[in-house]
Amino acid sequence: MTLSSPIAESLIVPLRWEGQLFGQLDLDIPLGSTDHFTDTDVETMKNFARVCDAFHALRVYARKEETFLEKLLSVLMKALEYHDRYTRGHSETSAFYALQIAHRLRLGPEATKKLYWATFIHDVGKIFIPQEILSKPDKLSEEEYRLIKLHPLKSEELIRGVEGLEDIATIIRHHHERWDGTGYPDGLRGEEIPLPSRIIAVVDAFEAMTSDRPYRRALGIDEAITELRRAGGTQFDPVIAKIMATILEEELEKSRK
Ligand SMILES: [Fe+2]
Structure with missing residues (x-):
């Protein structure tokens, strides 16, 4: 009518x-x-x-x-940024690249959202690691390294208790697994590692490579691309490492025009 x-x-x-x-x-x-x-x-x-x-x-x-919930997660990350100065800006950059990879893999909206938040808060467990260890300029002792390696479990523990974030907790737990099975905490290999965790491993490593650390200078984007391609199939899922390298090459291309 x-x-x-x-x-x-x-x-x-x-x-x-x-x-x-x-x-x-x-x-x-x-x-x-x-x-x-x-x-x-x-x-x-x-x-x-x-x-x-x-x-x-x-x-x-x-x-x-x-x-x-989103505000709460942002506040948690702010707290971590005060605790660990190397985290500053790290979460946003990593989450930005995770979204781009999700887009190229055609992940659905729900999976993309989970990936975004998992990337954003994956290192929140570092709040429990002493500041001196996080910012130590020298090589870490075995005991210090053992403590650092606890942070994915601590992140998981924090997030696991929040209703509705159980999937994110699992993704976070595995963000330091390696494609060849030599990562931690569970030594998962290949596709045993949840896909979002494999994506975080790549964007996280890229972010770390291109940031200054007390014990080494930052790599240039070109060097990081070479490293991503080299470590695809050992440290990283080769498909995701390749996608990330392509995204960065396209960015470089654009910036040179
Ligand atoms: Fe981490």
Whole structure:
């Protein structure tokens, strides 16, 4: 029926949430029709409006909760940045490249979102590692290295307790596994390692290679690309390492134009 059609009867039910009108359901019977709204129609519409109200309320709560969770994760990362100065800016850059890889792998929206947040907070467990070890300019002792290697488990432990973030906790646990099985904490190899964890391993390593550390200077992008290609199939998933190298080569190409 068009807006200009003459109407014989209308049944309008308001949609409300917390006393606020957010819409209305509107059914019309055109002029000339022999139909009439019955009491049952009115009841059905009221029930339908209740379902709409509930659905709207659920969406509002879900959005509020999601925003809250995102803020909470950002605050956690800020805390880590104060604790470990080498983390500053690291999470954002890694998450930025993880999104680009997800796009090229055509991951769905839900998987991409999980990957983004897992990348963003994967090192949060470093909060439990003493600052002197994180910023030590010399070679780490065996004991110090053992402590550093605990951070994926600590990250997992922190996140595992948050309802709805269980998948992210698993992704984080495995971000230091290596394609050839020599990584930690579980020594998983190849496709045993969750795909998002393999992506984090690549973007994380790239970020580390191209940042200054107390014990070595940062690599240039060209050198990092060579390293990514070299370590594809040993340290990294070869497909993901190749995608990352291609993304970086395209960026370099653009910047030279
Ligand atoms: Fe890490």
